Amino acid sequence: MPTIRDVATRAGVHPSTVSRVFTGKTQISEVTRVRVLAAADALGFQPNAVARSLSMQRTNMIAVVVPHAFDGYFEDSYFPEVMRGVLRSAYKHEYRVLVGGSSGRADEIVQLFDIVGSRQADGILVLSNRLDVDIVGALCNQNIPFVLMGKPTPEYEEVAWVDSNDAAYTGQVVDYLIGLGHRRIAYVGGDPDVLVTKERQRGYCEAMARAGIEIVPEWIDYGFFVEDGGYQAVQRMRRLNGDAPTAYYAANDLMALGILRALREQGIDVPGEISVVGTNGSLISAHSHPPLTTLHVPYADMTAKATSILLQSIHTGDMPKAQHTIDCQLIIRESTGPAITM
Amino acid sequence: MPTIRDVATRAGVHPSTVSRVFTGKTQISEVTRVRVLAAADALGFQPNAVARSLSMQRTNMIAVVVPHAFDGYFEDSYFPEVMRGVLRSAYKHEYRVLVGGSSGRADEIVQLFDIVGSRQADGILVLSNRLDVDIVGALCNQNIPFVLMGKPTPEYEEVAWVDSNDAAYTGQVVDYLIGLGHRRIAYVGGDPDVLVTKERQRGYCEAMARAGIEIVPEWIDYGFFVEDGGYQAVQRMRRLNGDAPTAYYAANDLMALGILRALREQGIDVPGEISVVGTNGSLISAHSHPPLTTLHVPYADMTAKATSILLQSIHTGDMPKAQHTIDCQLIIRESTGPAITM
């Protein structure tokens, strides 16, 4: 690989001059510019990104780490939507995205701090709504820009985040089901340790309380965001007989699909006998049978926004502080209907 | 950020010694090792990845570039499956994945050569089955390890690739439909310029020819891999009246879903009147109405394999040469049935 020195000798200039024509921030006489470019072209020279990064103290990369341990992670629309949003913003600012894998939640934190600590990227997007521990404090000490997907605990309210108000919107879904006459409503969350699961559960509980409905503990279950998790939740809840739910809220569409499958197998009509609501508004929700009523969460917009905030702060040099709440939307389709009177 | 020098002074050793304890390839006396580690710990030191990369001439990253310009790209299972496979292999070898965005096909090539030319990664996975131009020659000149997803043209047969034998398997699907009594079979490809579209079309044409069926030109159409593309293809083909297809093969499940939607709107029964086959075997195909017969392509396994080959060759230092063909599988569900006699 030719370096800047090779180009310099061929063009008969100093290496620093070659550097200047490639960085382009400084005045260069047209004649040497042309000469340098010609030499570079002849040699097939392109500046080495790593050397430039070291010198400029900037990698032009932002990082995101992903727990590829969970099967459902790549089946759910969450991951592709996150990537879509990140890439949309990053590409616009000529940044690239560094994605690190991990083998589960604990390792996700390890990988995250590895990237951050070794300064492998200029900033990091933290998928904290799918995380179970509070890492904000530790992250602040690292003194690297980061933005959270999901609101942090009150003590860290000054850090940057983008949130989708999960508790409130889940509460709205429950209100909607109650409005339909349902009272025995199930909550099927994802991984129980994860922020988004807890938030949605809180919203569910609050909405039930507002309506004066006492929650049977068995109505709360976890499907770990996978299709079969929804399926299993139904198996468990059907054993409640008279207490069995007439409506299910699932924290993603995958689990809702599993719920539909379980119900179909038992010959139960949706929405005739039981209503089902999913979350995310993934493409799949529109094509299931019946088409799923779902709480649409615009994850791509969320992460695009988060990424913008991140890049902005990398650009200015101070820690990101912007905070942003995005709106979700209940898409009513054919999997929900009035509760039957028993 | 503390550097290796800070640690060295605090531990009372030479910087090179600090480096040695962190690289761990060399003998270090236990006492200085402990002293250095203590100093590093006290300062919160972690080696700078960029500096290390420059020095070692290795980034520990592999790259993949993705055209985020196409809406369907993140809705289809292709992208998440590719990432799942790449991450699976990369993580195992402690590599990270650099993903570059691009705004369309031409730019995809630009971004790819930018990454490669600036040595931003140690190797690159080229999603060539979704590419329309031949870049292998240019890539070879760059002298960086790469592996192709999709077999190259015969002149480059010595480069490394992993292929899914698209023509053969699509032919098999067509054989299956012909076996069911269908003769008016439609081919709905993705982007017409892209390798996988051409290959599948070739397989389709060959299978039809083998059966002695003359293809009506209108039976071949393109849906650009998006749901609405499948929908529109049906709209066009229904105008053929007596020549209208009784079976549709779509090059991904998304388009097959669009086909189902169009047919449903027209009150046409699937598979009673018309059969539909999708491709990829995405989760969505199992939950559509009716559940989709689909050609499962194990993209995650493919890319995991490709990534292994890539990492292997980065490790040994010579250009990758391994070539691998993976098997696909026709999953028969409820969207296909015997042709009705007219």
Place this chain on the structure above:
DNA sequence: CTGAAAGCGCTTACAG
């Protein structure tokens, strides 16, 4: 506008 030099933060042959 351009050259010469120092520096970014590591690694690693070379001595000892």
Place this chain on the structure above:
DNA sequence: CTGAAAGCGCTTACAG
């Protein structure tokens, strides 16, 4: 086992 030095390939104040 450890130190001193050179080098990885750039960028950028500092002179002129």
